Amino acid sequence: MNTPLNDKNRFGLASLARAKLVERYRGQGAAQPASHTSARLRVVSGAPDTLCRFEHHPAYEKLLVSQAAAKRFGVDNPFFRVHDGVAGATSRIGGREHLNFSSYNYLGLSGHPRVNKAAKDAIDRYGSSPSASRLVAGERPIQRQLEEELAAFYGVEACVAFVSGHATNVSTIGSLFGPKDLVLHDALVHNSVLEGIKLSGAHRRSFAHNDWQALDLLLAQTREDFERVLVVIEGLYSMDGDVPDLPRFVEIKERHRAFLMVDEAHALGALGETGRGIAEYWRVPAAAVDIWMGTLSKTLAGCGGYIAGSRALVELLKYTAPGFVYSVGLSPALAAASLEALRIVQDEPQRVARLQENGRLFSEHARLRGLRTGHSQGHAITAAIVGSSLKATKLSNALFERCINVQPIIYPAVEEKAARLRFFLSSQHTPEQMHTAIDALASLL
Numbered sequence: 001m002n003t004p005l006n007d008k009n010r011f012g013l014a015s016l017a018r019a020k021l022v023e024r025y026r027g028q029g030a031a032q033p034a035s036h037t038s039a040r041l042r043v044v045s046g047a048p049d050t051l052c053r054f055e056h057h058p059a060y061e062k063l064l065v066s067q068a069a070a071k072r073f074g075v076d077n078p079f080f081r082v083h084d085g086v087a088g089a090t091s092r093i094g095g096r097e098h099l100n101f102s103s104y105n106y107l108g109l110s111g112h113p114r115v116n117k118a119a120k121d122a123i124d125r126y127g128s129s130p131s132a133s134r135l136v137a138g139e140r141p142i143q144r145q146l147e148e149e150l151a152a153f154y155g156v157e158a159c160v161a162f163v164s165g166h167a168t169n170v171s172t173i174g175s176l177f178g179p180k181d182l183v184l185h186d187a188l189v190h191n192s193v194l195e196g197i198k199l200s201g202a203h204r205r206s207f208a209h210n211d212w213q214a215l216d217l218l219l220a221q222t223r224e225d226f227e228r229v230l231v232v233i234e235g236l237y238s239m240d241g242d243v244p245d246l247p248r249f250v251e252i253k254e255r256h257r258a259f260l261m262v263d264e265a266h267a268l269g270a271l272g273e274t275g276r277g278i279a280e281y282w283r284v285p286a287a288a289v290d291i292w293m294g295t296l297s298k299t300l301a302g303c304g305g306y307i308a309g310s311r312a313l314v315e316l317l318k319y320t321a322p323g324f325v326y327s328v329g330l331s332p333a334l335a336a337a338s339l340e341a342l343r344i345v346q347d348e349p350q351r352v353a354r355l356q357e358n359g360r361l362f363s364e365h366a367r368l369r370g371l372r373t374g375h376s377q378g379h380a381i382t383a384a385i386v387g388s389s390l391k392a393t394k395l396s397n398a399l400f401e402r403c404i405n406v407q408p409i410i411y412p413a414v415e416e417k418a419a420r421l422r423f424f425l426s427s428q429h430t431p432e433q434m435h436t437a438i439d440a441l442a443s444l445l
Contacts, residue, residue, distance in 0.1 A: 086111030089428035101406040101423040107351040108428040109341040110301040122336035134329035155286040158314035165295035166192040168305030171323025174199030182226040212248040219256040229258040235267030235278035241381030246282040261291035269299025270380040275352040302338035354427040369442040392419040
């Protein structure tokens with residue numbers, strides 16, 4: 001029979017615990033508490049400062065070295081610049097108007113009057129936060145509306161929205177797969193996928209970028225050694241601006257009885273005749289892909305992520321994915337903003353057409369001016385590869401002085417020889433603005 005923990009019992013257990021700690025640290029040569037009967041136990045560890053101060057953390061020290069090297073070479077930090085206003089085709093930075101190629105406001109919907117009004121109306125009705133996990137006390141009609149219309153947009157059964165795009169991948173992969181499973185992914189897949197695989201404990205193998213033949217061979221060699229197998233690719237690769245051969249990947253995953261997950265973060269709104277992404281681009285039925293992942297922060301002008309697919313998949317995630325179950329629900333204002341943006345995408349298909357035309361124009365002119373654009377295929381993202389992190393950073397700063405904002409992508413985000421400037425395009429950019437940026441970079445090179 002259990003004895004109630006009255007004050008006397010609690011005091012006895014606390015004394016016993018202190019005595020055990022004292023004995024433990026006496027054997028390790030640690031300092032003893034000032035008083036064995038004191039309510040506080042003072043234990044002094046022998047750990048050096050390097051292990052208990054962030055100033056001595058190896059990653060921080062490495063950061064300081066790289067910053068000192070940049071300063072020695074006279075290179076200003078191009079990161080964390082403050083934008084004062086909506087970041088569209090142009091943006092106000094440091095009191096000056098800049099041409100802006102560093103934001104993924106692809107269809108110009110962030111700041112759109114209809115989107116702003118929807119967000120404001122949602123705040124007036126629901127407040128700024130659901131104030132709880134949706135599972136227990138945070139469900140709002142606007143969140144469900146967004147999920148239902150996203151599912152209909154994709155042509156699948158259901159959808160679930162998360163508060164973070166990065167956490168969407170981490171939590172989804174981490175909760176659906178485990179140590180007996182295998183995840184095969186494109187070598188250039190996003191960091192969130194890699195973190196999700198770590199969390200899952202599944203085995204991991206990468207295959208060469210967009211190389212469906214390499215994937216086929218890997219599956220032939222490994223499929224029988226694991227229970228579930230997941231293949232992860234992106235719809236539009238954010239570093240290079242190219243797309244995979246989706247029909248090939250679908251055929252391979254079906255033949256080897258694997259799951260296929262497509263990260264549509266940059267593809268929604270950018271690919272396909274009406275912006276429905278890579279499935280529309282390749283005319284592949286949406287149901288041929290098991291897991292559609294996307295973000296709300298790009299075309300859809302909000303913040304967060306989503307998973308779309310079968311009803312069973314979505315129900316499973318709503319009850320088991322830590323990033324959904326243990327997180328506050330998506331802000332009503334953000335859900336309303338993304339929902340209205342999704343409706344505008346369908347109401348105004350000319351925005352998609354303009355973005356796609358801008359992608360073609362930018363890519364063609366960049367090549368004519370001799371820029372190395374790598375794998376870029378003339379979509380919403382074009383890379384200008386310069387081959388050195390130092391060079392990429394200097395070029396970014398030089399362009400910034402000319403009121404052109406484009407960020408460098410440097411090691412370790414990419415290989416040192418693949419350091420680049422990455423241009424995000426918008427349906428709002430004019431041909432003159434794009435030519436100005438390309439010509440300026442070409443002259444600097």
